[in-house]
Amino acid sequence: MKHLWLIPMLLLAGGAQAAEAVVQAQIAQYEQQGAKGADAARGMAAWNEQHMQANMQKMVSCATCHGSNLSLAGEHVRTAKRIEPMAPSVNPERLTDPAKIEKWFGRNCEWTIGRDCTAQEKADFLAFIQSK
């Protein structure tokens, strides 16, 4: 009984592992589409890069809604809706569903950058988020 504390730890570790396997498979796919590796540092730089958002008429980045510290919850810039932390280390649900990853890349790249993300950019973003 005294090792009961292991259960949540194992569950957390299991979540992180699930994310890792999914991210590796995604990055392999992006490499087939032309990405060369995945660089967390480059991902972080792109995360904070400012772009003109046409509807908002102001400069935005990924951090505008998600924040720069991925361990903390973010807040949607317009609706103020809470956005759960992106870091898999504190939010084990993150990066575990390939369809969800693609859906939000599709939406958020267009909104933030004004175009689809390249395979390289996606690979870098995933490496950056996974490292947190």
Add this chain to the structure above:
Amino acid sequence: MKPTSKLNRFWGMLLLAACITLSMGTLAWSDSDKWNEGGSKNKSEGGKAGSWGQTTGVAVVTNKLYAAECSACHFAYQPGFLPERSWVKIMGSLGDHFGENAKLDEPTRVSIENYLRGHAADHLPNRFSTSFLRSIKADASPLRISETGYFIRKHDEIPARMVRDNPKVRSFANCASCHGGAEKGSFDEDAVRIPGFASWED
């Protein structure tokens, strides 16, 4: 025949005419009760059948895909608040969804659009939905429930400080901030609690 009985007959006919007029009027009033027969399972819908009271219940969201995809960002508005043509317009412009990009993969988009169309205000036998529907011009396809005449009428006494300038509400889009029963399709005025304000009375 004496003049008095002639007069009595006149008054009698007048009374009869008044009775008929009133009963016809009452028939017309109760006519709208036919909307209850299709049966919303919601308690507040049809609970006052036959009375002149307003009903404030709308059929709940039954589609899991719609609930999951759309409530990831906002309250899952019951499809019975807008006509089919509005939902078609909304689901056909997800790339610019009130300023947000809400694109879905095509099978998901089609599936949700079909659900919304089938349960739209013009396909539901629901009095509350009909109130919204009647307040929308036939050639209009509003994208926001808060743009419909019925919604505006029902909220016209609420000052900006309680909603737009209220940090705990911010927008009429956040139904559930004040309508505790919103998810269950219940929008009864008596149950309204505006965060930060003790109580709301007419």
